[in-house]
C-alpha cells in the first residue's frame with residue numbers, strides 16, 4: 001500500500017483529506033473547508049482542548065492545554081513556534097502536513113497565538129519541499145500575527161525544543177541544558193510554546209469542528225514501515241487502534257515484532273499485536289508512542305540487528321555535548337553490533353542491562369533515553385535471540401545487513 005489513508009469514521013474530519021490537486025492545498029481550498037474562521041473566544045477553544053485531553057504529537061505526549069496555560073500566564077509576551085523538524089527517520093507525518101496542508105498548520109499556529117497572546121510566530125523546518133509550500137502559504141495567509149519561517153539543518157536532535165529555540169535565536173540546532181525550559185525562557189528569553197505541527201493541525205480541526213473534538217484529539221497520524229518489500233504508508237487512526245490492525249493495513253501481516261515511536265519507544269516482540277495506539281497503555285507496557293511511527297520486523301529480520309542499527313543511528317546523531325551520551329550510546333551500539341557478529345561474551349547481557357539502566361535522564365535531550373529503551377526492551381522481549389548469537393550470527397546478521405539507520409528512512413508519500 002502506498003499513499004495516505006484515514007481510518008477515522010466517515011464525517012470525523014480526518015486530517016488526511018487530500019488536497020483537490022497534487023501539491024499543497026491553496027488558500028481558496030483551505031477556506032472552503034471552514035479554515036481561518038475568526039478566533040472568537042480563544043479561552044473556550046483552550047477549555048475544549050483541555051477537556052478532550054489533546055496531547056502533543058512531537059513525542060513526549062504532554063497535555064497541550066497545560067503547555068499553553070504555562071506560556072499564557074507567564075509575565076512576558078510569549079512566542080509560538082510550529083515545530084516541523086522531523087528528526088525521527090521513520091516518520092513522515094510532519095513533512096506530509098507541511099507539504100500538502102500548510103494552511104492547516106498555519107491556522108493552528110495563529111489559534112495557538114490567540115490562546116497564548118503571542119505576537120511572534122515561527123515555523124521551524126528543514127525539508128525543502130515543505131519550506132516552499134509553507135512560504136507560499138505564509139505569503140497568502142490572511143491571519144495575524146506575522147509568521148516567520150526559520151530553516152534548520154536536519155538531524156535527529158534538531159527538533160528537540162531547546163534546540164529549536166537555540167536555532168531561532170541564531171545558534172546551532174543543538175539541545176541546551178534544562179531548566180530553563182522554553183515555556184519559562186525560550187526565543188529571545190520570552191516564554192515560548194514549541195508545538196509539533198500535527199498538534200497545531202489538530203487544534204485547527206477542533207476549532208472548525210468542535211463537535212468532533214474528542215475524536216480529533218484522540219486520533220494519530222501513524223507512519224508504517226518495515227521490510228518485506230512494502231512501501232511506507234501514512235495512516236490517520238483512531239485512539240486505541242490495535243497495532244495488529246495497522247500492521248495488516250500496511251502490508252506487514254507477517255510481522256513478528258515492532259519498533260515503536262520511531263527510535264524512541266522500544267522494541268516489542270510476542271504480544272505486540274495486542275498493544276493499542278495509546279500513550280498511557282504503551283507507557284504502562286514499558287514503551288512509548290513517541291511520534292507515532294511504527295517499524296515492523298518480519299520473520300527474516302533479526303531483532304538484535306535492528307536494535308544495533310537503531311542504536312548506531314542514535315549514536316551517530318548524538319550532538320556530542322554530554323559525555324554520558326557520547327560514550328554510553330556508542331557503547332550500546334558497539335556492543336550490540338558485536339553481538340550480531342557472534343562476538344558477545346558471557347557478561348555482555350549484564351553489561352547491556354546495566355548501561356540501559358544508567359543512561360536514561362543523563363543527557364540534555366532524550367537521545368540516550370531512546371537508545372537505552374531499545375536495549376532494555378530487546379533484553380526483555382528477545383533474551384533468547386541474544387543468547388543464540390553467542391554461538392554464531394543468525395542468517396540475517398550473517399548476510400551483513402547494514403547496521404545503520406538507513407533501513408528506517410522513509411520517503412514522504
Ligand code: SF4
Nearest residue numbers: 319321322325363365
Ligand atoms: S544527550 Fe546526546 S544528543 Fe542530547 S544534547 Fe546531549 S550529547 Fe547531544
